[in-house]
Amino acid sequence: MAMNNDFNEINLNDGDLNDTITFWDKLKNVFRGNSLWMLHYCTGCGAVELPPTMTSRFDMERIGMGPMATPRQADVLLITGYLSVKTLRRVIYTYEQMMEPKYVVGFGSCTLNGGIYYDSYATINKLDYYLPVDLYIAGCMPRPEAVMNGFKKLMDMIKKGEATGWKKYQRHYEDYYSPNQIRSLGEVYVKDEFHE
Amino acid sequence: MSYLIGLMLIVIAFLWQVTLEGFQRKVTAKVQRRVGPRWYQTFMDIFKAFSKSSISHGFIYDFGAMMTLGGTMATVVFLPFSGIVAFNGLDNFFVIIYLLAVGSLGMAMSAVGSGNPWASIGVMRALTQMVGYEVPFMIVVFGMIFGYGTSSISALVEVQAGGFLNWHLLRMPLGAIVGFISLMGMLAKKPYDTPIAPAEIASGPLVEYGGKHLGMLMLQHEFAVFIEVGLFVNLFLGGGGIVAYLIKYAAVYLFATIISAVLGRFKIEQVVYHFYKVPLALSLIQAAVVIFTGLGVEIWL
């Protein structure tokens, strides 16, 4: 298990990542900001907060969001809780299958610093090492209000062209994300469909 | 000239149906006691999809997407829209039904071409469902074609002119019921949304689509809805002028939406079984009544 201090720190925010330059870019970002489709990766207890967010009580659809079944269709990857090493692999795979632009929202303290599992041998502590998180929603658990608020914030970021995690991932995959991922996951030996 | 009218029809279909789709989502939300999205939300979704990047699983994946949208847009051109017929006399019922199948075939090919088994399962379900809903619907229309001696849809609209008492909804009530149930099946609305069941098979044929491919399929879906609801309006509600047509259209579509908003989903074998039990029997009765007694065509109260 890789410890936090094993990761090399580099400046991920180098260069200008903001893509709201031309009129067309702005227009595109308006569409993207108004229609966010979400893939929720329900690993932890955070998933229980999503049904009220989606359904009548808070009604996510009124701001143009909706749950999607596959990463190909989705814009936002919502990670709702701790990630074990084994699930991290799946999350990365899923993230890479999403269409750009794509955004990652870390949900709850587990994705920030490991939460109550911070000292577990099997979980990762900080999601940002492996995937470019655009927005964290803090709390354990965050209430649906907080979730809605977070999404609203994400939409504003998109419209301003600030949600550029996917560009970071592209630019720093070789020197940052990929080495971090490999360090945590180790090499995987494939035996058959169901055993690694 | 005909081709320009056709192009115009496509544009109208796009604007009208996508707008109505927003309202439809709003209505569903209201039934479920939600606020619902803004009315232009579907425009946003479609344009966003076209702005995103996409992946391709090979030639047939792209070709199928183009074929499905192209085929469905071609079908829009042949459907009479409130008395506007792009090609006079060529608005044949069978042409529309089978040209619509080009779209389905393209989508099926493209989806299976992605290599995802969920897409195959979704396509399997879509085709199976098609066997369910098409046959009763075609039998009802078959009765009409025999009764009036024409399979041109605009001619079938004309015979319903002159007041709502002449609508087939009232002249052939059984047929209209079958037509409406089949319409629900065509629209893949609950309880007939088996092919795209997102929670079961990850939205079935659409599982691999993202970006512009998804955008094209969403467009195709809107056009297909336009044709299917339009068929019902023309065949059973007597078409009408532009305003009347649009009102009828909206009423039918929203009625279907309201029903589907409160229902669960059938299993696929239940769909077929269901369609072949009551709707098929009703359609046969209706056709028999029209063919053997003329009730609803020549004889009317």
Added chain:
Amino acid sequence: MINPVLLIAIPLLAAFISVFIQKLSWVLLFGVSIFTAISGFFLQKGMFMIGGWKPPFGINLMIDDYSFIIIIVINLLFFLTLLSGMWELKKNKTILMVILAGINGLVMTGDLFNLFVFLEIITISGYILAASSDKYYSVFKYLVLGTLGSSLYLFGIMVLYGTLGTLNMADISQQFPNVSGSVKIISLTFVFAGLGVEAKLLPFNAWVKGIYGNTTPLTGPLFSTVFATGAIAVFGRIFGQILVPDSTLIFAFIALGLITFIFAETSAMASKKLRELLTFSSIGQAGLIITMFMIGGFYAALIQLINNAFAKTILFSYATKAYKSNGDDTINNMSGLFRKNVMMGFGFTVATLSLIGLPLFFGFYAKINMLQSAFALNMWIPALIILGSIIEGIYYIRLLVKLWNPGEEGQESSELAQSQFVIKNGFSLSLIAVLIGIIFVVSGIIPDFLTENIAKAADSLSDAATYLSTVLGGI
């Protein structure tokens, strides 16, 4: 022109000589056979008195167009049989010559008792030949039934003799319409049953399975072609011309013929061994041909008789050869055997297709003639004939498909799955097969070159007046 008496006398003489010079007996046998086969074509037609007594008092031989063509066919078949079974002759050469004499006499004779004598000659020789297969129980059964048949026949002609006071065929046929009904019934049924044993009609033919089913390359073709053709030809002569039954009784006979045809074909369908299958096919064909004789379709009957005889020569020779070489004739074990000897396969296939009556082969001409003459009577007989043909076709096609195409079910046909069987000493058979095959194909396309004489024969059979005047004209 050759005197027909020679066809009986020379084989008998040769048989007598061969007893003394055993070593040269095969020369005698082949010589006699070739002589009869050739001289058949040059036979002098007309009536021949034996011993100078004029009919109806003396015995006479009658060569009209009918017996002329039958003689040719039988002698040719006999020669082909010898060719096919020349490795099986052993000590049977004398017997074979006696049979040749008997069968020629059987066909030519103009006297009912004389016919009985020849019949006895060939059946007794037949018992001896059949015993060479070591199936003694079957032979015993044949013996019992054969004797029963002969005695029934003898009863029949006794009644006739008692009533009419004559045994001459021509004389009887002249007087027969005038005898009382009960005498007719008694004599006809007895004669019918007696000849039915040899002609393999259904209730009288229990012996056939044991004998035909266990034949050797010699006896197989001999029984199934030479004997069968002779017996059926006599049947045709007697019931077509001499003792023509009345309308009611004829339907009983026709029914029996058709029952034989259909029943035997279904039995063949249920057979798994090649010789047994061919046996039942022979019975079925006998029933069919006799039916045709009974309903008056002499032309069709003769064509089918010849078609069947030549086809069965190849079929039986092949089947018995296959059994002889391998000790087994289960059809399933023979898959792909034709691939090893294509010439025999060709002959066998053509013969079979001709027997079924498929176009491009001679049998088709026979079939359309049969249907034509059957339709002249009523609508049911052709329907039954067609039903029997369907069944016949099925099992023959099953056989051919199996024999041509080796391979497991569900796999592509390939040489790997070929049967281990071989055919030994098959050269003469190949020759016969190709020869007859070609004749079948050619006559299937242009039947005229064969049918001219057959038509004459059929005419002579239906023309009783000429027969009478030829035989009794001298009085």
Added chain:
Amino acid sequence: MTINSLIAQGMISSLLVYLLTKLNKKLGAFLTVLFSGYLLFVIFGFQNSAGEVFSLIHFGEFELTFMTSHYAWYFAIVLTLTYFLVSFFNPYWMKKMVNPAAYNMLFMVSMVGTVGVFYAKDFLTLFIFYEIVVWSSLFIIPMGKSRKTPVIYYTISSIGSFAMLYAIFYLYHSVGSFDIQAVSEAMSQAPNTYRFVFFTMIVAGLTKLGIFPFHTWLPAAHGSAPHTFSPVLSGGLVKVGGFIALITATVIPSFKILAGDLQLMGVPFENYLIMLLGAVSIVVGTLMAIKQEDAKKLIAYSTVSNSGYIIIGLMLNDQVGFAGGMMHVFNHAMASGAMFLSFAAIAYRTGTTKMSELGGLIKRMPLTFAAYLIAIISLAGIPPMSGFASKWLIFQGLASNGMMFIALAAFFGSIGSFLYVFRPLSAAFLGQLSPKHKDVKEVPWMMQIPLIIMSFLTIFYGIFPGRILAYISKIQESVGLKGVEIEGTKIIAATGMWDSLVITLVFGGGFMLAAILFFISPKAKPVDQMNTYTSGEFIYDPDHYHYAKNYYATFENNYGNKKRVELFFDAVALRVKEFGEMVKTMFFAKSVSFSIFWIMLFFTLVYFWGDKV
């Protein structure tokens, strides 16, 4: 060139082919290509000839004669075209064939035989060549996968052909002539005779077409025949049955002779009964095709279903439906020929036609895929391929007569065909490419030619179906029907019209629009087919990841898996065999006493009734 010398040449050159193949396998096969091309060329020259009489030979007291006519030309050209195109595959299969010389010879004989059937002037000639076709094709089938199916084929086929033979001689007995024209004139005075003949003779057509309940041989034989012969059987020889039906019901004008009979929905009840059988076979064919695991079996069952359309169209005997049935003869020949050929191509490269063992072949065999795709679009009756024209005409014919139960079957078969034609497309061509077939290549160029030509014809006559329909309307007029109405590319029926060219153009326009939309959007990134959404799971084995087995399992569950007709026929065959065994034990028992008993019984019976003499 005359028909009779053509047939003589064909028969002689079939022998030549046999000898040449013995010398050199490929050479013989190329000769079949050459001769079938020559035959096609010569037959093509008879396009406008009608009423020319050629005498072949004297057959005993009968004379075999040929007469040219429009309907004969139509069928002959479809058949020779199918044979010609399929023959391009022959040279490549010689190595795999167990008996190539016989294959080539029988291929030629059956081809010449079909021409003889179509041009026959009299029933005897027709029957002779019909049977030649049957037995020559019969001996090719066992070179494929099964030794049982040819027997089933022969059994059912001979039921048909002997029923026809019976009818022919019944006619000869009552009319005194074999001549079709003479019979047809005589029949107008004798509807009672004709009614009987109609049913007995059409059985031959039904068996050859594979109409219920005689359909059982068709999937068995077509599915197990050699890969190169299945397209001929399905695309070509089945149409011989259609021709017999045409002769029985239309050339002998049933619609006039039986006009006094009970009319059901505008046709005589006799025709309606046959149409009902056609309707049943559409449903049976569709349902059975849906659940086949083997692609060839599937296409064979689809043939059963499409034969139903042909017979329904022909039995309508009207202006529109009849034209549809006739055109379907051509469409189905091209479509099912192309489908079988594309699977022959697959079998050539991969050695199997089982769909669950294939998959993803579009990347390796794109041209085969394209040919298959065009063929299925035509078979499913989707515009703008030629299959739509015929189905549309049949639907209009049914609609104008109000035959709702037959229409029910027709609609069901039409929608159901989407299911079964899509399955091989999905399971064999699309989906995951199996590692076993990673090195598969496209078939050699000579095998591509027929695929290209068939696709071209399907598209061409889809855009201009009027070209064929114009000729069909000539046929209709020659048999006393009203010709189908065509105006340019518009096809007009009493109950509506459509314009094939406009549909094609509009579809093309729509496709262009979609393509523009596609290409102005951001370019797509190509990814591997294994890179798909799997709920985050990692997949390594394409074979396991390919959805091909039990494709429509949920739908099949609705109607179960009992082959009732097959079981019935098996039961009949078993009863016949049991009866044979019974005869053996009762009449050929070991003990002599049995036969003594029978002899006694015979005498007793005769003497019981003897006093009636």
